[in-house]
Amino acid sequence: MPSAVPFVGPEAQERDRGAAFKARLGANESLFGPSPRAITAMQEAAAEIWKYGDAGSHELRNALAASLGVASENVLVGEGIDGLLGYLVRLLVAPGDAVVTSEGAYPTFNYHVAGYGGVLHKVPYRDDHEDPVALFAKAAEVDAKLVYLANPDNPMGSWHEGAALIAALDDLPEGALLLLDEAYIEFAPDGTSPALDVEDPRVIRMRTFSKAHGMAGARVGYAIGAADLIRSFDKIRNHFGMNRTAQIGALAALNDADWLARVKQDVALAKGRIAQIARDNGLEPLPSATNFVAVDCGADGAFARRVLEELVRLGVFVRMPFVPPQDRCIRISAGRPQDLDVLEQALPVALSAARE
Amino acid sequence: MPSAVPFVGPEAQERDRGAAFKARLGANESLFGPSPRAITAMQEAAAEIWKYGDAGSHELRNALAASLGVASENVLVGEGIDGLLGYLVRLLVAPGDAVVTSEGAYPTFNYHVAGYGGVLHKVPYRDDHEDPVALFAKAAEVDAKLVYLANPDNPMGSWHEGAALIAALDDLPEGALLLLDEAYIEFAPDGTSPALDVEDPRVIRMRTFSKAHGMAGARVGYAIGAADLIRSFDKIRNHFGMNRTAQIGALAALNDADWLARVKQDVALAKGRIAQIARDNGLEPLPSATNFVAVDCGADGAFARRVLEELVRLGVFVRMPFVPPQDRCIRISAGRPQDLDVLEQALPVALSAARE
Numbered sequence: 001m002p003s004a005v006p007f008v009g010p011e012a013q014e015r016d017r018g019a020a021f022k023a024r025l026g027a028n029e030s031l032f033g034p035s036p037r038a039i040t041a042m043q044e045a046a047a048e049i050w051k052y053g054d055a056g057s058h059e060l061r062n063a064l065a066a067s068l069g070v071a072s073e074n075v076l077v078g079e080g081i082d083g084l085l086g087y088l089v090r091l092l093v094a095p096g097d098a099v100v101t102s103e104g105a106y107p108t109f110n111y112h113v114a115g116y117g118g119v120l121h122k123v124p125y126r127d128d129h130e131d132p133v134a135l136f137a138k139a140a141e142v143d144a145k146l147v148y149l150a151n152p153d154n155p156m157g158s159w160h161e162g163a164a165l166i167a168a169l170d171d172l173p174e175g176a177l178l179l180l181d182e183a184y185i186e187f188a189p190d191g192t193s194p195a196l197d198v199e200d201p202r203v204i205r206m207r208t209f210s211k212a213h214g215m216a217g218a219r220v221g222y223a224i225g226a227a228d229l230i231r232s233f234d235k236i237r238n239h240f241g242m243n244r245t246a247q248i249g250a251l252a253a254l255n256d257a258d259w260l261a262r263v264k265q266d267v268a269l270a271k272g273r274i275a276q277i278a279r280d281n282g283l284e285p286l287p288s289a290t291n292f293v294a295v296d297c298g299a300d301g302a303f304a305r306r307v308l309e310e311l312v313r314l315g316v317f318v319r320m321p322f323v324p325p326q327d328r329c330i331r332i333s334a335g336r337p338q339d340l341d342v343l344e345q346a347l348p349v350a351l352s353a354a355r356e
Numbered sequence: 357m358p359s360a361v362p363f364v365g366p367e368a369q370e371r372d373r374g375a376a377f378k379a380r381l382g383a384n385e386s387l388f389g390p391s392p393r394a395i396t397a398m399q400e401a402a403a404e405i406w407k408y409g410d411a412g413s414h415e416l417r418n419a420l421a422a423s424l425g426v427a428s429e430n431v432l433v434g435e436g437i438d439g440l441l442g443y444l445v446r447l448l449v450a451p452g453d454a455v456v457t458s459e460g461a462y463p464t465f466n467y468h469v470a471g472y473g474g475v476l477h478k479v480p481y482r483d484d485h486e487d488p489v490a491l492f493a494k495a496a497e498v499d500a501k502l503v504y505l506a507n508p509d510n511p512m513g514s515w516h517e518g519a520a521l522i523a524a525l526d527d528l529p530e531g532a533l534l535l536l537d538e539a540y541i542e543f544a545p546d547g548t549s550p551a552l553d554v555e556d557p558r559v560i561r562m563r564t565f566s567k568a569h570g571m572a573g574a575r576v577g578y579a580i581g582a583a584d585l586i587r588s589f590d591k592i593r594n595h596f597g598m599n600r601t602a603q604i605g606a607l608a609a610l611n612d613a614d615w616l617a618r619v620k621q622d623v624a625l626a627k628g629r630i631a632q633i634a635r636d637n638g639l640e641p642l643p644s645a646t647n648f649v650a651v652d653c654g655a656d657g658a659f660a661r662r663v664l665e666e667l668v669r670l671g672v673f674v675r676m677p678f679v680p681p682q683d684r685c686i687r688i689s690a691g692r693p694q695d696l697d698v699l700e701q702a703l704p705v706a707l708s709a710a711r712e
Contacts, residue, residue, distance in 0.1 A: 007595065011410040030406045042402040042601070046395045049605065050386045050570040054367040079435065082594050108595075115592050214406040217600030236471050238438050239363065239464075243599040244573030245398070249405065 007107065010317045022315035023342035025333040028154065028184075028292045030214035032266045032336065034249065035259035038215065041252035045245045053244035060251045064222055067254060070198040073227040079241050081183055081206045081221040086112045087233050088179060088204065088223070089146070093118040098142040102130045104155070104323035106181065109148050118146075125326060128286060128294075129158040132168040140173040147172065150181040152188050155321045155331045157288030162194035169194075169202060177229075178203045186212035186260065187267060188289035199226045211291055212263055213253040218246035267291045270334035277344050281351055286329065294321070294329040301327035303354060310350035316343055363463065366673045378671035379698035381689040384510065384540075384648045386570035388622045388692065390605065391615035394571065397608035401601045409600035416607045420578055423610060426554045429583040433606075435597050437539055437562045437577040442468045443589050444535060444560065444579070445502070449474040454498040458486045460511070460679035462537065465504050474501075481682060484642060484650075485514040488524040496529040503528065506537040508544050511677045511687045513644030518550035525550075525558060533585075534559045542568035542616065543623060544645035555582045567647055568619055569609045574602035623647045626690035633700050637707055642685065650677070650685040657683035659710060666706035672699055 010027065014020050024031065033039075057077035065072040078084040085108060093099055095117030101109060103122040113120050121142050123134040130153050139147045152159035165180075172178055182205050185193050196203055204225035210216035220242075223230065253259070274293040275285035284296040297304040301324050308320050308330050320330045332343065366383065370376050380387065389395075413433035421428040434440040441464060449455055451473030457465060459478040469476050477498050479490040486509050495503045508515035521536075528534055538561050541549050552559055560581035566572035576598075579586065609615070630649040631641035640652040653660040657680050664676050664686050676686045688699065 007411070009408065009411040009596070011414060012412060015414065024407070027408055029408060033403060033406050038405075039402045042405065043399040046398040046402070046605075047389060049394075049398065049573040050389050051380070052365065052383055052385060052566075052572045053575075055363070055365040056368060058367060058371065079594065079597055082596055086594060210408075216408045217405040219409075219597060219599050238435065238442060240365070240438055241435055241575060243575050243602055245601060246599055249402075 013312065013317065017312070019315065021317040023335060023339040024317050025335050025339060025343065026317035026319045026331075027216070028211060028290070028331075028333045029216045030211060030263060030267075030291065031333070031339055032214060032263045034214040035253045035256035037256045037259070038213075038249040038253040042245045042249040045248045049245060051244060052240050053242045053247050055239045057242055057247050060220075060247050060254070061222075063251055063254055068198075068224060070224065071227065074198045074224055074230055076223045076230045076233050076237075077242065077247075078221055078223065078233070078237065080210060080219040081181065081208045082108050083219065083241070084206055084221050084223050085109050085179075086115075087237055089113055089116050089118065090236055091232055092145050092177060098144040099146045099148070100135055100139045100142065100144045101148040102135065104321050104326050105130065105148060106150060106154060107322070109179075109181075125156065128156045128326060129153065129160065132160065132165055133171065136168055136171040136173070139176045140171065143173070144176045146177050146179055148179050148181065150183065151192060152184045152289035154184065154290065154292075155319070156294050156326055156329070157286055157290045157292060159188050159192050159289040162191050165194045166196065172202055180205045182206065183208045183211055184290035187264060187291050192289060198224060201226050201229070204229060209250045209253060212260055213250070214263065215246070215249060215253060218249055219243065220246050220250040266336075267334040270336070270340060273340050274332050274334070274343070277340065277347060281347050292331050292333045294326075294331050296329050299328060300324070304328050304330055306354035307350050310353045311346055314346040314350060316346045316350075369668065369673065373668070375671065377673040379691060379695040379702075380673050381691050381695060381699065382673035382675045382687075383572070384567060384646065384687075384689045385572045386567060386619060386623075386647060387689070387695055388570060388619045390570035391609045391612035393612045393615070394569075394605040394609040398601045398605040401604045405601060407600060408596050409598045409603050411595045413598055413603050416576075416603050416610070417578075419607055419610050424554075424580060426580065427583065430554045430580055430586060432579045432586045432589050433598065433603070434577055434579065434589070434593065436566060436575040437537065437564045438464050439575065439597070440562055440577050440579050441465050441535075442471075443593055445469055445472050445474065446592055447588055448501050448533060454500040455502045455504070456491055456495045456498065456500045457504040458491065460677050460682050461486065461504060462506060462510060463678070465535075465537075481512065484512045484682060485509065485516065488516065488521055489527065492524055492527040492529070495532045496527065499529070500532045502533050502535055504535050504537065506539065507548060508540045508645040510540065510646065510648075511675070512650050512682055512685070513642055513646045513648060515544050515548050515645040518547050521550045522552065528558055536561045538562065539564045539567055540646035543620060543647050548645060554580060557582050557585070560585060565606045565609060568616055569606070570619065571602070571605060571609060574605055575599065576602050576606040622692075623690040626692070626696060629696050630688050630690070630699070633696065633703060637703050648687050648689045650682075650687050652685050655684060656680070660684050660686055662710035663706050666709045667702055670702040670706060672702045672706075
């Protein structure tokens with residue numbers, strides 16, 4: 001089994017470079033922060049951390065189900081999407097089983113598949129979009145147990161209309177489950193999430209409090225799917241794995257629709273400014289339905305990597321896609337005005353250093 | 357795979373009975389709470405929950421290593437002992453592999469072994485103590501990959517001197533790893549933890565912030581062992597699985613030795629009072645090196661279960677051992693004076709109802 005780690009975190013990079021980042025725009029965290037109500041709820045709950053969290057995340061699960069218009073039995077709360085991905089792969093993928101994803105899609109999913117002995121088959125992006133038609137065709141070809149698709153996509157920010165996904169699903173082979181990663185769905189246009197019956201056995205969705213709700217450090221994700229499938233997680237999940245304060249904070253965040261609306265507005269503004277900064281430097285911002293912008297640096301992966309390294313050197317934490325031709329881009333998270341001021345100053349410097 | 361969950365949490369029991377518990381003495385949580393410094397640190401960090409936690413828990417790991425007098429490479433921070441148990445079983449136990457534990461020991465360990473297809477072999481307690489000699493003999497007999505031993509023990513509260521464990525280790529067969537669960541070690545007499553070289557490849561220890569540090573809801577545990585073994589967790593662990601506020605709170609708790617000393621004193625007093633309450637009711641408290649007391653109800657498991665059910669009915673959350681003859685006992689966590697007042701009032705009522 002490979003010892004490789006899916007990501008190097010910004011703190012590890014800061015230790016390597018011996019200085020803190022001035023702008024933390026690399027992990028698609030929400031620099032706008034969590035709901036003030038969530039902050040207060042977590043502060044008030046701090047002294048009660050001596051209690052184990054509720055093993056069923058009962059209140060949060062019920063509130064999520066109500067907000068989604070599904071039964072509680074269709075929702076599972078877990079330790080972030082990363083944790084839920086691990087559980088799902090363990091449930092469905094035996095050594096040698098085929099799994100399909102896109103070349104350059106979420107590496108933590110690949111990490112779990114490799115860890116459980118699954119065999120990954122990858123299809124390329126098509127015009128910077130994940131390609132459901134090709135993914136499902138590949139699944140049929142290799143008899144896949146599981147297909148990964150993020151909508152909207154990370155790292156490109158592209159997306160498909162829900163109706164297009166539903167149409168494509170006709171070609172998902174029997175016996176394959178579509179894992180639809182909707183981590184960024186709150187930022188996407190209406191209709192991006194496919195309007196499927198929650199009991200449709202072909203699809204499980206995963207969502208998170210890490211992005212729009214600004215709680216990446218809390219590790220709260222949730223899966224939405226058929227009750228039978230959701231129940232099967234109980235055979236393997238870490239029943240007392242949820243942080244109690246995170247459960248309480250997430251519930252408060254879920255109940256603060258105003259904050260979510262404001263974050264979405266702030267993110268839209270920030271993406272506009274990132275796009276403008278990119279254009280001012282002769283670079284091309286890609287359309288995005290997420291809280292980040294993939295910026296086409298106008299050359300190959302080696303050039304984009306030089307730009308990235310210069311930005312990091314200048315104190316701007318960013319990341320980039322892993323594979324060509326998407327690796328012509330760098331990926332910049334939506335930030336506050338002060339974060340984007342740092343970006344605005346650093347980008348021309350980084351570009352000119354990268355061109356030397 | 358069985359659908360059974362290792363434990364029913366108190367919140368689920370409260371929902372079933374339609375009322376909150378008056379005294380929460382069933383999960384060996386620390387009712388004395390976490391260090392005030394940890395509370396403050398977590399409150400101050402609440403607004404920064406938008407950041408992912410450090411994937412390596414770098415600061416906490418270094419601080420733990422320093423406090424233990426070992427290298428950072430010998431320490432792994434993870435999502436509670438429960439999470440670390442799951443990782444270790446996954447690393448070492450393939451389907452069909454033999455694993456040895458005590459009949460009636462920690463069910464969450466058994467849950468993970470069953471979940472990864474291991475075959476559990478159990479040896480009985482001996483005089484209410486786990487029996488290292490019998491455990492290691494059984495390991496040799498079945499060619500075990502992994503042996504579980506809690507010292508001090510849960511649910512009985514008994515313990516072995518570290519020197520006795522070291523002597524017994526001579527009979528641990530080649531190829532078997534001893535998983536030494538030291539969740540309650542802070543409450544035990546000096547010398548309970550065996551003075552072994554941390555690079556001894558025969559043993560991995562696990563400890564936690566859930567008990568003496570009063571942070572069960574935070575999910576922070578750590579493993580201590582040979583650097584090679586610790587490194588292997590990196591192949592499978594959820595790299596961004598730690599709650600950021602929990603990392604910060606645990607570090608603050610670790611640095612508050614005064615609070616820990618005070619909790620140990622409070623726990624000692626509480627155990628004395630539980631023992632007295634038991635004796636006042638004609639029951640026999642067992643010696644304990646933990647933060648709970650196993651109380652011998654003086655008859656069989658059916659009787660102890662009736663006592664437990666009556667206590668629960670009266671609003672006192674307690675648990676009990678699962679198998680005879682240990683199931684003649686109920687297990688009562690150390691609580692604050694007000695918690696033990698509730699116990700003192702309820703126990704005679706519960707006993708007389710159980711005797712009807």
